[in-house]
Amino acid sequence: MKNNRIPITIVTGSLGSGKTTLLAPLLRQPEMIHTAVIVNEFGKIGLDHHLLRQADEETILLGGGCVCCNRREDLERECKELLDKFERGQIELDRVVIETTGLADPAPITFTILTDPVLQNHFYIDCIVTTVDAVNAELHFKQPETLKQVIAADKVVITKADLTTEDQVQKVREQIRQFQPTARIYVAKLEKLNVELLYGSDDRSLDEFSFSTEKRDFVQRHSSMQGEIQSISFAFHQPLDWSAFGIWLSMLLHARGEEVLRVKGMLDVGEKGPVVMNGVQHIIHPPEHLDYWPDGKKFSHFILIMRSIQPEVVEQSLRSFQSFLGSTAKRIDLEVQI
Amino acid sequence: MCILCGELITQIHWTDSVSDQSKKSTIVVGENQGRRKRNRLHRVRLLNELIKHYGLKLSEWQGSKFLLKNQQGKVTIVHDLGALWPAVEQMLGKPLDPLDPALLAKISN
Numbered sequence: 001m002k003n004n005r006i007p008i009t010i011v012t013g014s015l016g017s018g019k020t021t022l023l024a025p026l027l028r029q030p031e032m033i034h035t036a037v038i039v040n041e042f043g044k045i046g047l048d049h050h051l052l053r054q055a056d057e058e059t060i061l062l063g064g065g066c067v068c069c070n071r072r073e074d075l076e077r078e079c080k081e082l083l084d085k086f087e088r089g090q091i092e093l094d095r096v097v098i099e100t101t102g103l104a105d106p107a108p109i110t111f112t113i114l115t116d117p118v119l120q121n122h123f124y125i126d127c128i129v130t131t132v133d134a135v136n137a138e139l140h141f142k143q144p145e146t147l148k149q150v151i152a153a154d155k156v157v158i159t160k161a162d163l164t165t166e167d168q169v170q171k172v173r174e175q176i177r178q179f180q181p182t183a184r185i186y187v188a189k190l191e192k193l194n195v196e197l198l199y200g201s202d203d204r205s206l207d208e209f210s211f212s213t214e215k216r217d218f219v220q221r222h223s224s225m226q227g228e229i230q231s232i233s234f235a236f237h238q239p240l241d242w243s244a245f246g247i248w249l250s251m252l253l254h255a256r257g258e259e260v261l262r263v264k265g266m267l268d269v270g271e272k273g274p275v276v277m278n279g280v281q282h283i284i285h286p287p288e289h290l291d292y293w294p295d296g297k298k299f300s301h302f303i304l305i306m307r308s309i310q311p312e313v314v315e316q317s318l319r320s321f322q323s324f325l326g327s328t329a330k331r332i333d334l335e336v337q338i
Numbered sequence: 339m340c341i342l343c344g345e346l347i348t349q350i351h352w353t354d355s356v357s358d359q360s361k362k363s364t365i366v367v368g369e370n371q372g373r374r375k376r377n378r379l380h381r382v383r384l385l386n387e388l389i390k391h392y393g394l395k396l397s398e399w400q401g402s403k404f405l406l407k408n409q410q411g412k413v414t415i416v417h418d419l420g421a422l423w424p425a426v427e428q429m430l431g432k433p434l435d436p437l438d439p440a441l442l443a444k445i446s447n
Contacts (some may be wrong), residue, residue, distance in 0.1 A: 117348040243381040246353030246419060247388065251436045254423035284352040313437045320442040 005124045006086075008079075008096045009198045010109055013131030014146045015102030018159035022131055022188055022197075023099060031195045034092040038078045039099040051091065053078050057101060069283070070108040076116055083122050096123065097198060103145045106130075106152040107280045114283060125285065127200035129155045130183075134164050137172040147229065150176060151261045151305055152280045153183045154200060161187045179229040182264045182303055229261070232311035234318065235330050236300040239270035248321045249284075252314075257282030259309050265302030266294075274300065342402060343415070351418035375401055385422070391444045392430055396422075 013019045020039075026032060027049045036051040055074040075098060086093040098109060106128050113119050130153035133140060137158075140146040150156055156176055161169045173185055186197065245267065253260060263279035273290035293299075304314060339346055382398045389396060395407045399415070404422065406414045408429050416422045427434055435441070 115349060120349075241384075243353070243377060244384050247381070247384055248436060250351075250353055250419040251423055251434065255433065255435045256437065279352075286350070286352055286355050289355070309437070316439075317437045317442055320445045321436070323445070 005122055006083075006093060006096060007126035007200065008098060008113060008123050009126055009200075010098050010100065010106050010128045011131070011198075012100040012104060012106050012128065012149045012152075013102065013157075013159075014133070014140045014143065014149070016136075017102070017131040017133040017140065018188070019099050019102075019131050022129075022157060022159060022193070023097065025193055026195050026198060027097075029195050032095075035095040035097055036082050036091075036093055037097045037099065038075065040074070040101045040104065051082075051093075053082075057104065069111055071116075072108050072112045075109060076112055076119065079113070079119055079123060083118075095126075095198070105145065105148055107148070107283060110152075110280055110285075111283050114285065127154050127198060128152050129157060129198060131157050131159050131188075132172060132176065134158050134160045134169050134172050134187075137175060141175060147179065148261070150180050150183070151229070153180065155197065156180065156183045156185045157197065158185065158187045161189070179231070179305065180262075181231050181233070182262065182305070228308045229305065230307075230309075230311055231262075231303060231305040232314055233301060233303045234315075236268065236302070237330065239268045240300065242267075242269040242275065244321070245269075248318065252317070253279075253282040253284070256306075256309060259307050260304060261307055262305035263303070266300065267302060268298060268300035274298075277302070340402065340417075342400070345417065347417065349420070351420040353419045371401070388445070389426060391441060392426065394426060394429060 011019050011023060027037065036053065037049050038053050038055055040055060040057045055078045057074055079096065082093060082096060085091045100106065110125050113123050113125055130149045132150065158169060158172055169187060176185055258281065261281060263277060263284065265277045266274040267277060269275050271289060273292045276288040276290060278285045378398050378401065382396050382404065385396050393409050397405045399405050404416050406416055406422065406425050406429065412429065414425045414429065416425045423434060
């Protein structure tokens with residue numbers, strides 16, 4: 001728990017990609033006894049848990065027409081009800097797991113929790129777990145919903161690995177890495193599942209990456225399958241001016257919020273530790289100011305995953321704003337360990 | 339709630355989050371005021387560097403709001419960066435874009 005707020009884990013993934021199969025054994029473990037589960041649809045495999053609730057997906061379209069800024073009224077109601085029971089002492093609650101439907105977009109869920117006047121003070125989004133079916137991944141990646149789910153994820157779990165070959169699993173990993181350089185990728189082995197899979201990792205270090213600043217040629221993470229989704233990463237060698245960076249990013253997200261799919265980074269703003277940034281579209285989690293650099297490594301960096309914006313244009317924009325920023329941005333290549 | 343204008347503020351914009359806010363349970367009244375004021379003035383200075391290219395001007399008001407003015411004297415009150423960009427767009431009557439080459443060229447010079 002962070003500031004007495006209850007963590008929420010969102011489990012998402014396309015239809016039949018094994019969300020419930022993944023959750024069922026995890027929920028049976030003793031650590032999960034005080035975890036409430038909200039499911040949007042019942043699959044063939046029933047979940048068995050005493051704090052299980054079912055809610056039909058209800059989206060309230062807000063004016064403004066932005067796809068991600070919609071309120072999920074069903075979740076708002078369920079979370080408030082759980083909170084009510086918890087505060088009356090009727091149940092114990094140390095985590096909420098939300099299992100979405102196969103077509104759900106995780107962004108409105110995050111938006112609901114972060115903007116509701118009550119919920120934002122009692123809950124926080126700890127982790128988004130997306131399941132990817134190793135057998136049908138290629139088919140699923142053709143659907144925009146699945147791509148969004150994978151891009152929003154903090155952890156991607158490849159399921160059904162036992163039904164296919166090692167090579168296929170490796171291929172799926174590579175495909176995921178092409179458009180999602182920030183998430184951790186796991187391969188699910190049902191007998192060895194650990195509940196920590198549902199917890200947001202504390203170190204938040206990008207330990208799966210090795211960065212090379214020497215190699216200047218940017219590898220375009222582009223393939224016909226994922227269309228025009230590309231990512232760009234920057235490293236900063238001097239402390240950034242946080243106000244200036246906030247101006248640039250808030251302006252970018254205001255103007256291009258629907259095309260910037262994911263923002264993630266750890267920035268040196270001249271404090272003792274970094275500021276951790278995490279955002280899905282223009283919904284930015286409240287940045288966390290850490291007291292220390294994870295692993296003691298000081299590495300100020302920033303990743304954007306975008307649709308239909310050329311990385312070069314963003315680089316150009318950041319360079320022009322540099323006179324404000326107080327630090328030179330250096331574009332880096334992510335060498336992702338697959 | 340803003341006690342001056344009655345605006346209900348339910349959200350702290352992410353750019354307004356500060357470091358030691360969450361760690362301490364008690365603060366002395368006025369303890370961080372100097373730093374906060376400095377930060378706000380610094381932000382206004384940076385923003386003015388940017389929005390002067392649109393013929394607009396921003397000023398800090400009483401440590402609680404920002405006033406956005408255009409050259410015809412029209413004034414809008416904004417609370418944070420989340421509200422500033424829509425207000426700028428409304429005053430200009432056209433969308434903003436930090437990736438716009440014309441804007442970038444102006445800034446760089």
